[in-house]
Amino acid sequence: MTVQQSIRPEAAQATGEVVMSARHVAKHYGAVKALKGVNFDIHRGQVTTLFGENGAGKSTLMKILSGIVTPTSGQILLDGEPVSFHGANDALAQGISIIHQELALAPNLNVRDNIFMGREIRTPRGVDFAEEERVTRALMEELEEEIDPLTPVEELRLGQQQIVEIARALQARSRILIMDEPTSALSASEVEVLFKVINDLTAKGVSIVYISHHLEEALEVTDHAVVLRDGEMTAYAPRAEIDLEWIVRNMVGEGFDLGSPPASRTGEPALIIEDLCVPDPSGHGLVVDHMNLSVRCGEIVCIYGLMGAGRTEMMECAAGRIRAREGAVKLHGCDVSHLSIAERIDAGLVLVPEDRQRDGLVQTMTVGQNLSLSSIAAFTRGLFTSRKAERKVVEDSIREVTVKTDGGGAMIGSLSGGNQQKVVIGKMLATRPEVILLDEPSRGIDVGAKAEVFKLLARTAEERGLAVLYSTSEVGECLSIAHRIVVMNRGRISAEFDHTATKEQIMAASGEAVHH
Amino acid sequence: MADITNSKPAGGGMGLNIGKILLEGRAFFALVAIIVVFSILSPVYFSLGNFLIMSSHVAIFGLLAIGMLLVILNGGIDLSVGSTLGLSGVVAGFLMQGVEIPAAGVVLYPPVWAVVVLTVLLGAFVGLINGVLIAIFNVPAFVATLGMLYVARGVALLMTNGLTYNNLGGDAALGNTGFDWLGFNRIAGVPIGVIVLALVALAVGLVLARSAFGRWLYASGGNERAAELSGVPTRGVKISVYVLSGICAAIAGLVLSSQLTSAGPTAGTTYELTAIAAVVIGGAALTGGRGNVLGTMLGAFVIGFLSDGLVIIGVSAYWQTVFTGAVIVLAVLLNSLQYGRSGR
Numbered sequence: 001m002t003v004q005q006s007i008r009p010e011a012a013q014a015t016g017e018v019v020m021s022a023r024h025v026a027k028h029y030g031a032v033k034a035l036k037g038v039n040f041d042i043h044r045g046q047v048t049t050l051f052g053e054n055g056a057g058k059s060t061l062m063k064i065l066s067g068i069v070t071p072t073s074g075q076i077l078l079d080g081e082p083v084s085f086h087g088a089n090d091a092l093a094q095g096i097s098i099i100h101q102e103l104a105l106a107p108n109l110n111v112r113d114n115i116f117m118g119r120e121i122r123t124p125r126g127v128d129f130a131e132e133e134r135v136t137r138a139l140m141e142e143l144e145e146e147i148d149p150l151t152p153v154e155e156l157r158l159g160q161q162q163i164v165e166i167a168r169a170l171q172a173r174s175r176i177l178i179m180d181e182p183t184s185a186l187s188a189s190e191v192e193v194l195f196k197v198i199n200d201l202t203a204k205g206v207s208i209v210y211i212s213h214h215l216e217e218a219l220e221v222t223d224h225a226v227v228l229r230d231g232e233m234t235a236y237a238p239r240a241e242i243d244l245e246w247i248v249r250n251m252v253g254e255g256f257d258l259g260s261p262p263a264s265r266t267g268e269p270a271l272i273i274e275d276l277c278v279p280d281p282s283g284h285g286l287v288v289d290h291m292n293l294s295v296r297c298g299e300i301v302c303i304y305g306l307m308g309a310g311r312t313e314m315m316e317c318a319a320g321r322i323r324a325r326e327g328a329v330k331l332h333g334c335d336v337s338h339l340s341i342a343e344r345i346d347a348g349l350v351l352v353p354e355d356r357q358r359d360g361l362v363q364t365m366t367v368g369q370n371l372s373l374s375s376i377a378a379f380t381r382g383l384f385t386s387r388k389a390e391r392k393v394v395e396d397s398i399r400e401v402t403v404k405t406d407g408g409g410a411m412i413g414s415l416s417g418g419n420q421q422k423v424v425i426g427k428m429l430a431t432r433p434e435v436i437l438l439d440e441p442s443r444g445i446d447v448g449a450k451a452e453v454f455k456l457l458a459r460t461a462e463e464r465g466l467a468v469l470y471s472t473s474e475v476g477e478c479l480s481i482a483h484r485i486v487v488m489n490r491g492r493i494s495a496e497f498d499h500t501a502t503k504e505q506i507m508a509a510s511g512e513a514v515h516h
Numbered sequence: 517m518a519d520i521t522n523s524k525p526a527g528g529g530m531g532l533n534i535g536k537i538l539l540e541g542r543a544f545f546a547l548v549a550i551i552v553v554f555s556i557l558s559p560v561y562f563s564l565g566n567f568l569i570m571s572s573h574v575a576i577f578g579l580l581a582i583g584m585l586l587v588i589l590n591g592g593i594d595l596s597v598g599s600t601l602g603l604s605g606v607v608a609g610f611l612m613q614g615v616e617i618p619a620a621g622v623v624l625y626p627p628v629w630a631v632v633v634l635t636v637l638l639g640a641f642v643g644l645i646n647g648v649l650i651a652i653f654n655v656p657a658f659v660a661t662l663g664m665l666y667v668a669r670g671v672a673l674l675m676t677n678g679l680t681y682n683n684l685g686g687d688a689a690l691g692n693t694g695f696d697w698l699g700f701n702r703i704a705g706v707p708i709g710v711i712v713l714a715l716v717a718l719a720v721g722l723v724l725a726r727s728a729f730g731r732w733l734y735a736s737g738g739n740e741r742a743a744e745l746s747g748v749p750t751r752g753v754k755i756s757v758y759v760l761s762g763i764c765a766a767i768a769g770l771v772l773s774s775q776l777t778s779a780g781p782t783a784g785t786t787y788e789l790t791a792i793a794a795v796v797i798g799g800a801a802l803t804g805g806r807g808n809v810l811g812t813m814l815g816a817f818v819i820g821f822l823s824d825g826l827v828i829i830g831v832s833a834y835w836q837t838v839f840t841g842a843v844i845v846l847a848v849l850l851n852s853l854q855y856g857r858s859g860r
């Protein structure tokens with residue numbers, strides 16, 4: 001690991017005034033060294049992007065800058081003066097706000113109340129709800145999102161919740177805005193809107209820190225790039241000097257490739273979805289509208305679509321989480337529509353859900369217990385579980401999906417976001433499924449891990465004849481391992497391509513405006 | 517940058533570890549402290565005989581607390597255990613008095629084993645009602661079991677008309693003697709109640725640590741949605757914990773009425789609160805997913821040994837209440853220290 005260019009404050013000065021910086025900041029969690037003495041600068045009115053693998057320490061550094069975590073050692077300078085924050089509110093008062101990687105919203109409250117949570121507009125006669133609602137509407141307009149301020153957050157899709165989280169940070173009108181993977185659940189057009197907002201903000205002198213695993217996307221907005229690796233800063237360069245290859249080389253040390261479809265020897269249809277209709281939660285209309293799809297053994301199919309196209313609902317319905325109004329889900333020709341989730345898992349049909357915090361992980365359990373949760377039967381001998389057999393299942397999974405952890409006994413919350421995602425995938429693969437549905441499996445994982453996950457899926461498909469159906473909102477990911485790309489639009493399949501399709505074709509079929 | 521990395525991890529680490537051990541073993545250290553203090557204050561406290569007597573008092577709360585632990589691990593609460601305990605005692609007493617069958621004109625005296633089985637079934641039935649209301653009809657656990665608290669107590673009062681069944685010793689001529697065995701006998705000097713508690717604790721401990729059901733319970737208490745999507749039968753688990761809690765309450769009811777050789781309809785009033793306190797002192801999180809049997813047992817012993825100790829040194833009953841309350845609040849405070857910090 002070579003330090004390509006350590007940060008040079010003189011050089012930084014030349015490209016814009018530094019408003020905030022971290023000096024030799026280290027953070028240790030017990031034996032884990034999340035940060036090992038990092039220097040980091042935020043430039044006034046510019047976007048600084050932080051790249052790095054899962055677990056590199058990006059979120060940790062951002063939590064330190066926003067007062068949520070106190071560093072083990074090192075210094076934070078704000079306008080050149082050393083500061084130490086006592087909690088997030090302290091940092092907020094000094095004009096620093098953060099959009100969290102893991103959503104931090106109150107699901108029972110509505111959009112308006114979430115945006116103003118903790119900083120309500122108070123008048124002598126109580127909270128000024130009308131004004132709050134007006135501001136919320138304005139924010140939603142700015143973000144070009146049709147979300148009613150009075151909708152409870154739990155009724156919103158994940159991507160819309162992310163919009164609310166962004167709006168919440170925008171509302172604070174801070175001078176330093178930290179965005180930790182703000183776009184992981186957004187569609188391409190929403191990302192574009194966000195970038196417009198970012199440009200407006202920087203024009204007004206707001207300084208932004210941006211973190212994303214969507215590298216190409218991040219390149220569009222960034223002015224400075226910093227790469228973190230294993231808790232150390234390994235590279236810095238201004239926008240003019242970087243390209244995709246530079247980032248990937250500094251992040252993972254090699255070129256990256258999301259793979260190509262495995263040599264196809266696809267067999268009989270494994271999963272057949274027939275005439276599937278899923279009602280809208282509100283009761284009128286259908287989110288999945290008479291959909292037909294079949295996936296063969298050993299075949300990899302990608303579903304592309306905008307948010308709200310019905311991908312999540314289709315997968316949840318196939319996995320047994322929600323009921324269909326009409327239609328059938330068949331596994332190897334047998335109708336499984338009446339089976340429970342557990343019975344479908346036993347039959348070999350599993351789902352990796354989109355929202356890992358809410359649906360994927362049990363936060364009170366360890367990495368190992370999470371990994372083995374769906375395959376308890378595999379290591380139960382008679383009445384009791386066998387520790388030895390369980391350890392083997394866990395260790396195999398950790399190796400198979402390459403989770404970065406100190407071992408199965410670590411708490412799941414101590415893992416970085418991407419590694420948590422790998423645990424959710426590993427849990428389902430450990431059940432040795434025949435059909436695996438993955439809803440946005442690459443959400444929040446780094447390029448290296450993404451390539452590994454795809455490679456793993458491709459290998460399993462090839463070796464075991466696993467039928468894979470994954471959804472994505474990043475076009476680039478459609479054109480990787482998938483044999484077939486299915487585009488969904490408003491609950492229906494609007495087009496189907498093989499792996500020779502172009503990005504433009506796919507995006508056009510999804511009903512997305514192509515601006516390039 | 518490298519020089520910043522090794523900033524005195526050794527010394528700080530040690531201090532943290534001792535603090536951590538004290539925090540995690542708090543119920544144990546509290547119990548040791550209670551025993552030491554009362555042994556100094558009273559010469560009679562520190563003796564095997566006294567410990568066994570106190571333990572047989574703990575047995576009642578301990579049994580309730582184990583059932584409560586299962587419910588709390590699931591993220592629920594069972595407020596009905598005190599009433600179920602009372603109702604079970606009354607039903608046992610009722611059966612021991614003989615059941616008159618008017619049609620045949622005879623009075624049936626079921627043997628003691630049948631009384632025990634029927635009473636345990638009753639406890640399971642009460643739990644089943646709770647479980648079905650909560651898991652199938654989505655009634656909040658607090659409300660469903662609060663209702664059951666009143667209903668079970670009311671049924672007990674109705675059955676006895678407010679009076680107490682005395683004299684549960686049975687009659688050799690009727691072949692139903694031996695009910696007091698549970699409360700009075702000892703095996704190798706250990707009261708049967710304590711042995712029952714130990715067996716139940718062992719069994720539940722083993723189930724929690726080593727069975728699929730245990731893993732399901734921790735998972736659905738920690739995140740029910742994720743557990744369900746992972747194939748855990750979350751509804752079944754939920755119903756089961758209330759059934760098991762009802763069974764524990766019925767066993768506690770049998771032990772208590774056997775210890776007293778009488779069964780009153782008001783037995784066990786507010787015991788549910790003591791059981792919750794024991795679980796919480798034992799380090800379980802009321803939000804579910806965290807806790808274990810060892811902690812809960814320590815919690816039960818802390819409460820039992822504290823209140824008996826206060827009686828032995830002659831502190832007024834009112835002060836006992838104050839002390840118990842203070843211990844509970846302190847325990848919850850330490851819980852939030854332990855769990856609140858790990859989130860950061």
Ligand SMILES: Nc1ncnc2c1ncn2[C@@H]1O[C@H](COP(=O)(O)OP(=O)(O)OP(=O)(O)O)[C@@H](O)[C@H]1O
Binds near residue numbers: 032
């Ligand atoms: N509360 C914690 N306790 C223990 N270890 C932690 C804790 N928080 C983070 N870590 C560890 O610190 C390291 C850095 O984590 P961090 O979340 O900053 O990574 P990241 O760069 O944001 O990764 P990702 O891209 O996956 O979000 C990881 O190895 C992680 O396991």
Ligand SMILES: [Mg+2]
Binds near residue numbers: 058060180417
């Ligand atoms: Mg992160």
